[in-house]
Amino acid sequence: MVMWLLACAPAPSTPDVAPIPAMSATDALVRVSLDLRGVRPSVEELTRVEGDAAALDPLIDAFLDDPRYEGRVRDLWSELYLTRAPSIYVNAATYGLTDQAAFEVSTGEEALAILGHVAANDLPWTDIVTADWTMADPVTAAIWPIERPEGEGWQVSRYTDGRPAAGVLSTNSLWWRYGSTDSNANRKRANTASLLLLCNDYLVRPLEFDRNVNLLDEDAVNTAIETDPSCTNCHGSLDPLAGYFFGFWWYDPSNPLENVRYFPEREGRWADYSGKSPAFYGEPGYSLRDLGQQIAADHRFPTCAVEQAWELLLRRDVAASDTSALVTHRDAFIEGGLTMKALMRSIVHDPRYLSGVTDAEGYVPKKMVTPDLLATSVEGLTGYTWTYQDYDLLRTDNVGYRTLAGGADGYAVTATATGPNATLVLVQERLAESAAWYVVEQDPGRLFTVDFTETPETGRLAMAAQVQALHRAIFGRVVAADGEEVEAALALWADLYAVERDPRAAWAGLLSVLLRDPDFLFY
Numbered sequence: 001m002v003m004w005l006l007a008c009a010p011a012p013s014t015p016d017v018a019p020i021p022a023m024s025a026t027d028a029l030v031r032v033s034l035d036l037r038g039v040r041p042s043v044e045e046l047t048r049v050e051g052d053a054a055a056l057d058p059l060i061d062a063f064l065d066d067p068r069y070e071g072r073v074r075d076l077w078s079e080l081y082l083t084r085a086p087s088i089y090v091n092a093a094t095y096g097l098t099d100q101a102a103f104e105v106s107t108g109e110e111a112l113a114i115l116g117h118v119a120a121n122d123l124p125w126t127d128i129v130t131a132d133w134t135m136a137d138p139v140t141a142a143i144w145p146i147e148r149p150e151g152e153g154w155q156v157s158r159y160t161d162g163r164p165a166a167g168v169l170s171t172n173s174l175w176w177r178y179g180s181t182d183s184n185a186n187r188k189r190a191n192t193a194s195l196l197l198l199c200n201d202y203l204v205r206p207l208e209f210d211r212n213v214n215l216l217d218e219d220a221v222n223t224a225i226e227t228d229p230s231c232t233n234c235h236g237s238l239d240p241l242a243g244y245f246f247g248f249w250w251y252d253p254s255n256p257l258e259n260v261r262y263f264p265e266r267e268g269r270w271a272d273y274s275g276k277s278p279a280f281y282g283e284p285g286y287s288l289r290d291l292g293q294q295i296a297a298d299h300r301f302p303t304c305a306v307e308q309a310w311e312l313l314l315r316r317d318v319a320a321s322d323t324s325a326l327v328t329h330r331d332a333f334i335e336g337g338l339t340m341k342a343l344m345r346s347i348v349h350d351p352r353y354l355s356g357v358t359d360a361e362g363y364v365p366k367k368m369v370t371p372d373l374l375a376t377s378v379e380g381l382t383g384y385t386w387t388y389q390d391y392d393l394l395r396t397d398n399v400g401y402r403t404l405a406g407g408a409d410g411y412a413v414t415a416t417a418t419g420p421n422a423t424l425v426l427v428q429e430r431l432a433e434s435a436a437w438y439v440v441e442q443d444p445g446r447l448f449t450v451d452f453t454e455t456p457e458t459g460r461l462a463m464a465a466q467v468q469a470l471h472r473a474i475f476g477r478v479v480a481a482d483g484e485e486v487e488a489a490l491a492l493w494a495d496l497y498a499v500e501r502d503p504r505a506a507w508a509g510l511l512s513v514l515l516r517d518p519d520f521l522f523y
């Protein structure tokens with residue numbers, strides 16, 4: 001991430017140097033639909049936008065109000081929070097539960113569910129650090145001290161152990177994922193909060209290491225941390241930040257009686273570890289509630305949300321040349337009451353987001369789907385979800401293929417891939433085959449108009465129309481009935497049919513090839 005300065009004056013309206021070609025309205029529709037809903041547009045939506053490009057705007061509003069938007073926000077921010085990873089200390093059996101897959105999903109999802117709820121319900125983004133509620137599902141409500149109303153799935157709920165109201169900062173989910181050893185003294189947690197909420201990563205600051213400090217001598221290290229300028233550059237503010245997290249100090253993080261609770265009586269334990277009382281860049285505080293308020297009032301908080309949304313939607317780091325665009329989106333975010341919808345609406349109208357094919361710096365002609373997006377877009381078309389014994393195979397690693405598909409687990413892989421690699425292509429192939437068979441056998445009406453009796457001799461017209469419909473649904477494109485795409489698809493169909501003389505198998509094979517097309521992977 002590149003830091004960008006807050007402009008106090010209105011943003012200068014410097015025109016772009018070279019004109020950038022914009023995407024076609026239908027390409028833009030595909031992109032926005034995938035980014036905001038996780039699925040490709042319907043044929044009806046495509047037709048509407050082809051007839052009138054102005055139809056795109058109301059559709060964007062509808063996508064932001066779509067029930068799937070909440071899941072998209074969770075999926076996007078999961079790439080930053082990296083909490084969708086199994087705990088290294090405990091498992092389902094620790095709590096007398098049998099479903100390990102559900103346990104991993106639920107305990108990793110809490111903080112993301114808060115972000116999704118805030119985004120989908122037009123609450124101000126500051127709620128993510130000030131809320132006095134959390135989100136809970138039946139699993140977390142069963143094992144954590146939480147009062148949850150009846151109902152399915154994730155519900156707005158409350159912790160009952162007297163923990164401070166600080167949104168994601170007071171969730172078990174985040175601090176299970178980011179723990180602390182004695183010598184770490186909550187510094188990792190402090191840096192995590194700083195990185196996720198202020199986009200300030202202490203670890204990218206310059207570190208001029210003093211080789212005279214004996215790292216095996218604890219006293220010498222502690223003196224250096226407090227006095228050596230090469231350490232105080234970070235630790236001067238990091239250690240007071242770390243002081244806020246001692247209510248989550250678990251002496252034994254694998255103890256199921258201990259690691260579910262917040263301990264108000266441990267808040268003062270910073271005195272035994274870092275010796276630095278809680279403060280936020282010089283401003284003292286007492287509890288995580290204070291920290292949440294301090295972060296919410298910091299000008300870097302909205303700036304950071306804008307940077308995160310920008311990077312997640314453009315699939316690239318913030319560049320120095322983005323400054324004026326980011327100021328514009330920040331203004332839209334603030335004017336929109338700090339709602340994530342206002343911010344996203346602004347970003348998806350940005351010419352950098354909507355660029356057609358160009359080499360111009362900072363523009364993104366094509367983006368590769370993330371594993372989450374691959375999962376939801378295939379499901380949207382075919383109804384197929386790729387699971388094994390309750391494990392969602394594109395969202396887990398130990399059992400599933402997330403990292404192989406280009407995702408990040410935060411341990412072995414730290415960032416989502418932006419270009420294809422060998423394992424991703426293999427994952428995509430398996431997924432495409434399974435999804436194609438699934439829809440042909442279980443739910444053909446979703447994609448098929450043929451009734452699987454036609455052959456090129458008996459029903460060439462119907463088959464050509466079918467191929468056209470598949471191109472339309474999968475790529476959003478119109479291809480001619482006598483065009484080369486249809487020609488190639490029917491030739492492949494004939495080759496496949498020659499193997500088993502089974503029209504269903506031939507259609508499943510053809511569909512799996514279309515689902516592996518680069519035009520499906522890039523949008």
Ligand code: HEC
Pocket residue numbers: 181182183184185187188191202203204205206207208209210213221222224225228230231232233234235238
């Ligand atoms: C660039 C910023 C930066 C500088 C400079 C820096 N630190 Fe750190 N330090 C951190 C961060 C961030 C952490 C927490 C890292 C984590 O656990 O993820 C940390 C953690 C530590 C820890 C806890 C390690 C553990 O987990 O047990 C010690 C001890 C420490 N630093 C000592 C020092 C000393 C001594 C110096 C000066 C020679 C120094 N640091 C300079 C950022 C910095």
